[in-house]
Amino acid sequence: MSGKSLRIGVAGLGTVGAGLLKLIDERPLFAPAGREVVVTGVSARSRKRPRPFDISNLPWFDDPAALAASPDNDLFVELIGGSDGPAKVAVETALKAGKPVVTANKALIAEHGAELAALAEANDVPLLFEAAVMGGTPAVKMLREAMVGDEVEQVAGILNGTCNYILTEMEATGRSFADVLADAQRLGYAEADPTMDVGGFDAAHKITILAALAFGCAPTYAAAEIEGVEAIEPIDIRMAKDLGYRIKLVASAVKSAEGVAVSVHPALAPLAHPLAQAGGPLNALFIEGRRIGRIFIQGAGAGAGPTAAAVAADIADVMTAARRPVFQVPAAQLKPFAAVDAKRQVGRAYVRLLVRDQPGVLAGVTETLAEGGISIDSFLQRPVEDAGGVPIVLTTHAAPEETLLAALRRMQKLKALIQPPRMIRIAHI
Amino acid sequence: MSGKSLRIGVAGLGTVGAGLLKLIDERPLFAPAGREVVVTGVSARSRKRPRPFDISNLPWFDDPAALAASPDNDLFVELIGGSDGPAKVAVETALKAGKPVVTANKALIAEHGAELAALAEANDVPLLFEAAVMGGTPAVKMLREAMVGDEVEQVAGILNGTCNYILTEMEATGRSFADVLADAQRLGYAEADPTMDVGGFDAAHKITILAALAFGCAPTYAAAEIEGVEAIEPIDIRMAKDLGYRIKLVASAVKSAEGVAVSVHPALAPLAHPLAQAGGPLNALFIEGRRIGRIFIQGAGAGAGPTAAAVAADIADVMTAARRPVFQVPAAQLKPFAAVDAKRQVGRAYVRLLVRDQPGVLAGVTETLAEGGISIDSFLQRPVEDAGGVPIVLTTHAAPEETLLAALRRMQKLKALIQPPRMIRIAHI
Numbered sequence: 001m002s003g004k005s006l007r008i009g010v011a012g013l014g015t016v017g018a019g020l021l022k023l024i025d026e027r028p029l030f031a032p033a034g035r036e037v038v039v040t041g042v043s044a045r046s047r048k049r050p051r052p053f054d055i056s057n058l059p060w061f062d063d064p065a066a067l068a069a070s071p072d073n074d075l076f077v078e079l080i081g082g083s084d085g086p087a088k089v090a091v092e093t094a095l096k097a098g099k100p101v102v103t104a105n106k107a108l109i110a111e112h113g114a115e116l117a118a119l120a121e122a123n124d125v126p127l128l129f130e131a132a133v134m135g136g137t138p139a140v141k142m143l144r145e146a147m148v149g150d151e152v153e154q155v156a157g158i159l160n161g162t163c164n165y166i167l168t169e170m171e172a173t174g175r176s177f178a179d180v181l182a183d184a185q186r187l188g189y190a191e192a193d194p195t196m197d198v199g200g201f202d203a204a205h206k207i208t209i210l211a212a213l214a215f216g217c218a219p220t221y222a223a224a225e226i227e228g229v230e231a232i233e234p235i236d237i238r239m240a241k242d243l244g245y246r247i248k249l250v251a252s253a254v255k256s257a258e259g260v261a262v263s264v265h266p267a268l269a270p271l272a273h274p275l276a277q278a279g280g281p282l283n284a285l286f287i288e289g290r291r292i293g294r295i296f297i298q299g300a301g302a303g304a305g306p307t308a309a310a311v312a313a314d315i316a317d318v319m320t321a322a323r324r325p326v327f328q329v330p331a332a333q334l335k336p337f338a339a340v341d342a343k344r345q346v347g348r349a350y351v352r353l354l355v356r357d358q359p360g361v362l363a364g365v366t367e368t369l370a371e372g373g374i375s376i377d378s379f380l381q382r383p384v385e386d387a388g389g390v391p392i393v394l395t396t397h398a399a400p401e402e403t404l405l406a407a408l409r410r411m412q413k414l415k416a417l418i419q420p421p422r423m424i425r426i427a428h429i
Numbered sequence: 430m431s432g433k434s435l436r437i438g439v440a441g442l443g444t445v446g447a448g449l450l451k452l453i454d455e456r457p458l459f460a461p462a463g464r465e466v467v468v469t470g471v472s473a474r475s476r477k478r479p480r481p482f483d484i485s486n487l488p489w490f491d492d493p494a495a496l497a498a499s500p501d502n503d504l505f506v507e508l509i510g511g512s513d514g515p516a517k518v519a520v521e522t523a524l525k526a527g528k529p530v531v532t533a534n535k536a537l538i539a540e541h542g543a544e545l546a547a548l549a550e551a552n553d554v555p556l557l558f559e560a561a562v563m564g565g566t567p568a569v570k571m572l573r574e575a576m577v578g579d580e581v582e583q584v585a586g587i588l589n590g591t592c593n594y595i596l597t598e599m600e601a602t603g604r605s606f607a608d609v610l611a612d613a614q615r616l617g618y619a620e621a622d623p624t625m626d627v628g629g630f631d632a633a634h635k636i637t638i639l640a641a642l643a644f645g646c647a648p649t650y651a652a653a654e655i656e657g658v659e660a661i662e663p664i665d666i667r668m669a670k671d672l673g674y675r676i677k678l679v680a681s682a683v684k685s686a687e688g689v690a691v692s693v694h695p696a697l698a699p700l701a702h703p704l705a706q707a708g709g710p711l712n713a714l715f716i717e718g719r720r721i722g723r724i725f726i727q728g729a730g731a732g733a734g735p736t737a738a739a740v741a742a743d744i745a746d747v748m749t750a751a752r753r754p755v756f757q758v759p760a761a762q763l764k765p766f767a768a769v770d771a772k773r774q775v776g777r778a779y780v781r782l783l784v785r786d787q788p789g790v791l792a793g794v795t796e797t798l799a800e801g802g803i804s805i806d807s808f809l810q811r812p813v814e815d816a817g818g819v820p821i822v823l824t825t826h827a828a829p830e831e832t833l834l835a836a837l838r839r840m841q842k843l844k845a846l847i848q849p850p851r852m853i854r855i856a857h858i
Contacts, residue, residue, distance in 0.1 A: 023578065023720065030578050130575070136721035138575035146559070146567035149452065149459050149741025274703070274727070291452065291734035292565035298703070298725040305720035312578025322751030 005036040006319060007072060011064035011090055012079030013044035013051060016104055016131065019304030020077065020311050021053045030312055035319055037312075043067045068094035075100045075318055077311060083107035095119045095127065102314040104131035104307060110205035114218035114334045117326035127326050128314035133206045134159065134283045136306030137299030138313070142287060143213035148328065150289035152214040156252035156429050157285030158278055159206040161301040162190050162197035163229045163249040168279045171237050171246070177230060189281065199228035200264040203251040211253035211262050211337065214287070216328035220262070223339035227265040235384065236352060236424060239393045240268050243350070243378060246276040250427045259338030261345060267427035268350050268395075274298070275429060286429060343402040348377065348426040351396065351408065354389040354418040361416040365392065368414065372407030374399050389418040395426060434465040435748060436501060440493035440519055441508030442473035442480060445533055445560065448733030449506065449740050450482045459741055464748055466741075472496045497523035504529045504747055506740060512536035524548045524556065531743040533560035533736060539634035543647035543763045546755035556755050557743035562635045563588065563712045565735030566728030567742070571716060572642035577757065579718035581643040585681035585858050586714030587707055588635040590730040591619050591626035592658045592678040597708045600666050600675070606659060618710065628657035629693040632680040640682035640691050640766065643716070645757035649691070652768035656694040664813065665781060665853060668822045669697050672779070672807060675705040679856045688767030690774060696856035697779050697824075703727070704858060715858060772831040777806065777855040780825065780837065783818040783847040790845040794821065797843065801836030803828050818847040824855060 005028075010017055021039060028036045043061040061067035068076045068090040076094035078101060080087040087108055094101050096119065103109070109116070109129050120127035130140045143152065158164050162184065169180045181198065184190035196202045204224040212219040229249050240247050245268035253262045269276040274296050278284035283301030288294050300306045327334055355361045362381075369376060377395045384391050396404060408421045434457075439446055450468060457465045472490040490496035497505045497519040505523035507530060509516040516537055523530050525548065532538070538545070538558050549556035559569045572581065587593050591613065598609045610627065613619035625631045633653040641648040658678050669676050674697035682691045698705040703725050707713035712730030717723050729735045756763055784790045791810075798805060806824045813820050825833060837850045 019720075027580070136575075136579070136718070137724050138571055141570065141575050142567055145746065146565075146570050146739075146742050148745045150565070150738040151456070272706075274706070277701075277703070277706075289565070289738065291448075291738040293729045293732075293735060295566050295728035296726070300722045303722075306722060309579040309718065309720040310575075313575050316577045317574065317751075320751040320753045322746075322749040324749045 005038045006074055006315070007038050007040040008075045008077055008315065009041040009043070009067040009070060009073035010039055010077045010079065011043040011067055012081065013042060013055065014079065015304045016307045016311065017044070017079040018051050018053045019308030020079070021055070023308045023312055025053070030316065037315060040072045041067045041070055064090035065093045068099070069097055075102065075315065077315070078103040078105055081105055081107070083111040088112060091116060092119060095123050095125060098123045098125055100125045100318045102128045102311055102318065104129065104311060106132040106202070106205040106209060110208040110219050110221040113209065113212060113327065114331060117334065118331035120326055121331045124323070126318055126322070128317060129209070130314045131307045131310035133209055134285065134299065135301045135303060136309045137283060137297055137301065138310070139210060139285050139297060140213060142295070142297065143210055144324070144328065147214070147287060147289055147292065150291045152255070152287060152289050154252065154254045154288040155207070155210050155214050155285065156250060156427070158248055158275060158283055159251045159285070159301065160197055160203040160249055161281035161283055162194065163203070164278065164283070165189055165281045166198070167229060167232065167237070167247060167249065170232070170234055171241070174234050176234060177232055198230055200226045200249060203249060203264045207251035207253055207262055207264060211260060212327045214253060215255050215260055216334070217260060218327070218334040218336045220336040220339065223262055223337050225263040225265065225342040229266055232266055235387070235391060236422065239352060239380065239391065240350060241271070242380060242382070243393065243395060244271055245269060245350070245426070246271055247424065248275060248427070250275065250429070256340065259340045261340040261342065262337065263342060265425060267425045269427045269429060273429060275427070343405070344400060346398050346400050347428050348398050349396050349404055350424045350426055351394050352422040353392045354387065355392060356416045356418060357390045358416060364414045364416060365411065368411045369396070369407055372403055372410070374404055374407050434467045435503055435744070436467050436469040437504045437506055437744065438470040438472070438496040438499060438502035439468055439506045439508065440472040440496055441510065442471060442484065443508065444733045445736045445740065446473070446508040447480050447482045448737030449508070450484070452737045452741055454482070459745065466744060469501045470496045470499055493519040494522045497528070498526055504531065504744065506744070507532040507534055508740070510534055510536070512540040517541060520545060521548060524552050524554060527552045527554055529554045529747045531557045531740055531747065533558065533740060535561040535631070535634040535638060539637040539648050539650040542638065542641060542756065543760060546763065547760035549755055550760045553752070555747055555751070557746060558638070559743050560736045560739035562638055563714065563728065564730045564732060565738045566712060566726055566730065567739070568639060568714050568726060569642060571724070571726065572639055573753070573757065576643070576716060576718055576721065579720045581684070581716060581718050583681065583683045583717040584636070584639050584643050584714065585679060585856070587677055587704060587712055588680045588714070588730065589626055589632040589678055590710035590712055591623065592632070593707065593712070594618055594710045595627070596658060596661065596666070596676060596678065599661070599663055600670070603663050605663060606661055627659055629655045629678060632678060632693045636680035636682055636691055636693060640689060641756045643682060644684050644689055645763070646689060647756070647763040647765045649765040649768070652691055652766050654692040654694065654771040658695055661695055664816070664820060665851065668781060668809065668820065669779060670700070671809060671811070672822065672824060673700055674698060674779070674855070675700055676853065677704055677856070679704065679858070685769065688769045690769040690771065691766065692771060694854060696854045698856045698858060702858060704856070772834070773829060775827050775829050776857055777827050778825045778833055779853045779855055780823050781851040782821045783816065784821060784845045785847060786819050787845060793843045793845060794840065797840045798825070798836055801832055801839070803833055803836050
């Protein structure tokens with residue numbers, strides 16, 4: 001199992017790339033059976049940019065695709081990012097050259113995974129992407145390998161550390177989303193352009209990949225229902241807590257007879273639930289299998305150390321010479337999800353209303369819901385200072401989402417409503 | 430990646446064996462790329478015993494070693510159990526015949542793992558044992574494969590579902606260990622002879638295996654410090670909770686400059702800690718890596734479904750033709766743990782005393798501790814009905830265990846003590 005050293009080319013030298021070079025420098029024998037890893041080429045946008053790791057002695061490639069094609073390396077590591085452009089070209093080049101690829105690129109796999117899996121399998125080389133989801137926490141390996149003896153029914157979790165940090169801070173300080181985001185950006189916990197994170201798109205890329213692994217479908221990013229955390233208000237966090245819940249950005253993929261529903265949206269999780277207790281930048285995930293039951297996994301979802309270690313574990317996997325389909329079934333059999341229409345889904349919900357303090361308001365609200373066949377599970381009316389009205393929150397019993405939304409649209413016609421109702425789903429976890 | 434069917438022989442048809450036959454019957458194509466699994470032989474102690482699965486059409490072997498040697502199967506599954514005897518002979522026979530082995534036998538791997546790994550590697554076949562630890566929760570795969578890019582510093586968790594169930598019930602009902610155990614036996618949650626479980630030996634087998642995988646050492650069961658839950662009293666569960674802790678049977682393996690400390694003992698975990706929150710028969714585990722940080726994993730630790738699914742995942746792994754050392758490093762390099770003397774370890778502790786209600790008692794207790802250099806972190810004295818004295822509980826700051834035990838021995842000379850002090854460690858988690 002030992003042998004000559006494995007020569008790798010690394011494209012992309014941001015946080016994760018620099019972390020990987022550092023890890024290999026400290027511990028080139030990390031792989032099983034002591035086969036040494038040697039970096040034989042690097043590529044990045046700028047050669048001169050200051051980095052925590054000295055790259056002046058490493059062969060430099062201006063073009064990542066040239067590095068991917070170079071006969072001087074046996075394995076290509078893609079850490080450039082982005083679903084298209086140079087990352088995709090370089091990965092395709094490496095696979096076509098019969099070279100194993102390890103990538104941390106969630107957008108690339110979520111948007112072009114089936115096509116790249118076909119290319120990898122046609123060239124009989126692995127395409128591995130543990131670092132694309134949950135950093136060093138091995139969600140990909142668990143679904144790809146440990147659940148293969150079972151049938152997965154549901155995967156649900158917290159897959160974006162930035163959103164989780166923001167929601168945790170909002171709860172702890174009572175401050176607004178915009179305030180906490182600005183702080184997070186100053187501290188480097190959020191990007192200058194935070195859209196991918198706070199808009200739910202990063203989590204959607206990740207759950208799309210996990211769904212493909214769990215259910216043996218082609219990753220189908222376009223089918224994901226996506227809602228971010230931008231509209232979450234401190235009052236909702238507070239009211240939810242009074243009702244025994246915490247608001248989390250929950251990414252989930254559920255298989256049913258009708259197909260697969262993949263979604264990312266803010267949702268209320270019961271306070272005692274492990275997902276509710278994963279605070280700060282932590283990531284957490286449930287996997288529910290028919291035989292295995294529920295497995296819960298939690299860890300750091302990002303950062304140079306954890307993500308580089310996940311890339312290294314994939315490099316070690318390549319050395320085992322294992323051959324398995326990229327997504328549970330051979331690429332030729334991969335079909336896109338039969339997406340379930342989110343509106344036809346049945347679930348419980350939290351609804352917050354701001355109403356004028358006048359007689360008959362409650363009757364109007366409850367009648368509108370009753371007419372729509374929506375039954376109320378709990379109800380909370382509480383004076384809140386400076387709210388500009390009386391906030392009412394209620395939770396519903398399970399109802400088709402379409403029915404609830406129709407009832408809320410009718411409710412908007414009530415004159416006593418000061419603003420449109422705010423609906424947040426209660427997580428089905 | 431597809432190909433002709435994989436023929437397996439299954440020795441041992443208890444809960445897990447029957448679960449595996451059922452799984453394969455329902456889903457012979459569970460393995461990646463649709464290579465069918467076919468059972469071509471079974472062996473068990475009795476052919477006639479009633480089973481949930483009909484075996485009358487399967488070729489029968491009275492001797493598991495004959496099944497292991499048979500040319501009619503390509504892979505041998507050992508579910509007999511026991512560290513020696515027929516299980517060991519059969520596994521050795523299969524490995525010598527150049528046949529991959531999948532086993533759920535924790536005692537066998539914990540006690541003879543290095544020797545069997547050498548045999549497997551000499552014959553260039555995998556020896557896999559995911560089902561030996563935490564049932565369907567893939568602790569073995571995580572340590573063997575996902576952490577290989579990192580350096581593991583500590584593994585700690587709840588690895589015995591029977592003990593966890595008993596402790597959870599004792600807390601919920603206030604009943605004694607003996608009472609709850611008797612109930613658990615009636616319900617089938619505990620064996621007729623519960624020693625392996627409640628004595629901590631089962632958890633010690635499991636943590637020995639995890640330590641070997643985490644640190645690349647030979648499994649060294651004899652080096653584990655083992656204490657069970659038999660002596661836990663309801664009063665300790667109650668008092669610990671008043672102090673903000675829950676008593677769990679914690680199995681841990683910690684690496685330091687001095688070596689590896691492997692232990693199983695009852696310990697206090699802070700109520701908010703994920704290990705404290707894993708109740709009932711759940712298993713839970715922390716893995717701490719230098720780069721990855723803390724990964725937490727939780728799931729069912731036993732049962733036909735989860736354990737059979739873990740065996741199936743191992744069978745699927747065999748089909749990938751992956752080659753890696755059984756325990757991180759080649760068997761020839763495996764050395765036993767350099768065991769750290771438990772008494773030299775430094776940690777915090779909970780101490781419960783039962784004293785006579787008379788003046789000067791507290792002074793005597795605190796002076797004895799102070800003389801030994803043990804400093805007190807918290808102190809709780811509370812009247813308890815029918816306690817036959819005044820219970821005092823205290824927690825200490827970190828101190829060498831040897832020093833604390835010496836102080837407690839001196840304390841026994843105090844006339845005011847009604848019974849010897851009860852010490853329970855506070856988990857370092």
